[in-house]
Amino acid sequence: MDRRTYLQGITSAAAVGVAGCTEIRGSQGYPNESITIIVPWAQGGGTDRSTRILVSPxxxxxNAEFVVENYPGGSTQVGGERLYNAEPDGHTVSMWNLPQMNATRLFQNAPYTIEDFDYIGTNHFDPTMWFAGTQTPYENMTDLIDDARERPGEITVGLTSAVGNTALSALLVQDTYDVEFNLVNLEGGSSVRQNVLGGQVPVVVNQPWAFNPANVGEVTPLGSHTAERQSLWPETPSFAELGLDDIPLVDEGLGQWKLMMAPGGLKEEYPDRYQTLVDSYKRAMETEEYRESAAKQGNLNKILRYNEPDNTFEIVQSVSDSMREFEGLFDTFRNR
Incomplete structure (x- = not known):
């Protein structure tokens, strides 16, 4: 019996035997210890940086102390399982990513489902973009695609994960134009950034903010997987502008959501603690301190998008449904 099944059993038993006690337990001295924020990526990447500037507000x-802990690996699955197995007592939360969260469940046999977590709210939405090193001859995505036709399998493209939005964008470009890249999982935005800036990888797929707009001039932005230009690199053409709107998910805009979550069972067992987290998180995002810190972090304030818990879960469901449509593409990539 895993921890989740065990906790569900004892929660049900407690509800029958001690009706009405959860509110009393949850209201006494919370939080009475530090709160851990799990980040399923290494330090220095977009998820890590967006988490750390949120800690102070x-x-x-x-009125609690937060401790950020990084658990990279498995395209967020290592950190995801850490959150899944944490006690749902209000002292563990996580800044997680969509669609990686759903992709690990759908394509990597992760033990959790989207119903196994309690959702606190979204943080921001970052579109998907392609970048090339300045040593390459590419000016935009059409140049890259033309070269890929001439040299199948020879152009290395670095991805932030083996599943998720960057991998999906690369797979959709390949499938739409019948080209082949040498796709490499670099496990995180910071690694992607370092590899293309250092010239080890000629082309990468990442988010415009996670890549950091401070790198303008140090890389060549090839295009964003969107219908319109995005706000952080406004000089970069969208796929639709480049005539690449036959690629799926251009009209919707392919990107990455970041959201705050807690282990499942918190809302049921400690509803007052859960609501305290929800309310305080929303207030923190609305503070002037946070908005100013976000602006200093590569204009993160331009892409902040808060959603209440119910709307957050609807977004998770919608992303999960869209990922299922492309399961065959991921299977080909992961099984090669």
Whole structure:
């Protein structure tokens, strides 16, 4: 019996035997210890940086100490399982990513489902973009695609994960134009950035903010997987502008959501603690301190998009449904 099944069993038993006690337990001295924020990526990447600038205002709103712990690996599955197996007592949360969260469940046999977590709210939405090193001859995506036709399998493209939005974008470009890249999983935005800036990888797929707009001039932005230009690199053409709107998910805009989550069972067992986290998180995002810090972090403030817990879960469901449509593409990539 795994931890989740065990906790569900004892929660049900407690509800029958001690009706009405959860509110009393949850209201006494919470939080009475530090709160851990799990980041399923290495330090220095977009998820890590967006989490750390949130810590100070959230600590003040909740009157609690936060500790950020990084658990990279498995395209967020290592950190995901850490959250899944954590006690749902309000002292563990995680800044997680969509669609990686759903992709690990759908394509990597992760033990959790989207119903196994309690959702606190979204943080921001970052579109998917392609970048090339300045040593390459590419000016935009059409140049890259033309070269890939001439040299099948010879152009290395670095991805932030083996599943998720960057891998999906690369797979959709390949499938739409019948080209072949040498796709390499670099496990995170910081690694992607370092590899293309250092010239080890000629082309990468990442998010415009996670890549950091401070790198303008140090790389060549080839195009964003969107219908319109995005706000952080406004000089970069969209796929639709480049005539690449036959690639799926251009009209919707392919990108990455970041959202705050807690282990499943918190909302049921400690509803007051859950609501305290939800309310304090929202207030923290609305503070002037947070908005100013976000602006200093590569204009993160331009892409902040808060959604309430119910709307957050609807977004998770919608992303999960869209990922299922392309399961065959991921299977080909992962089984090669």
């Amino acid at each position: 959230w600590q003040e709103e909740l």
